[in-house]
Amino acid sequence: VPSKTLLNIALRQYKIHPDKVRFVPNGVDVRRFRPQRSAALRARLGIPDDKLLFGYVGLLREVKNLPLLINAFAAARLQDARLALVGEGPCRSSLEALVREHNISNAVTFCGATADPAEYYAAFDVFVMSSASEQMPMSLLEAMACGLPAVCTEVGDIAEMLGNPGLPAVVPAGDLNAYVASLRGMALRADLRVNLGNANRTRCVAQ
DSSP: OOSHHHHHIIIIISOOOGGGOOOOOOOOOTTTSOSOOOHHHHHHHTOOTTSEEEEEESOOSGGGOHHHHHHHHHHHTOTTEEEEEEBOOTTHHHHHHHHHHTTOTTTEEEEEOOSOTHHHHTTOSEEEOOOSOOSSOHHHHHHHHTTOOEEEESOTTHHHHTTSOOTTTEEOTTOHHHHHHHHHHHHHOHHHHHHHHHHHHHHHHHO
């Protein structure tokens, strides 16, 4: 199993004998995914370097609960921030409609699918996830390896992956108000972003 959450389910709920279950954590290439800055990609996306860029990488599907992220970003009303969604999926049209409904189309970019997510992490200032369910998400590992701070919902192994830092990095699943507050907190404190990002890189390399 790829997460301690599934390990506990296998052992406690399904009563599988411990000898028949192994926890094999996901891994990430920390040489490919490393701290760097891509001003060129930000320019292609039309994101000025003085704007704070929150970024998501993954499928645009229901379990990712991206309406929570978009609703929180809209409610946070961060004048100097932008949101980029990298990926494709069946929810794209409904998410685009939600962005138009909030009248924030000028602040949200749908980037489509990519074969090389590393360059997008290099353009982000903060990685964001709002999933209703996860195990040990690769995109979070990649973002951590890139030295990014993160705002994620507390599902699967996410809190443990991040070292159980609590708010604003780990938000109760589905909690709109907490997510709004976390986005604002990240936006207001550059020192917090740097400290969390450095800690994420260190933790990812070590583990």
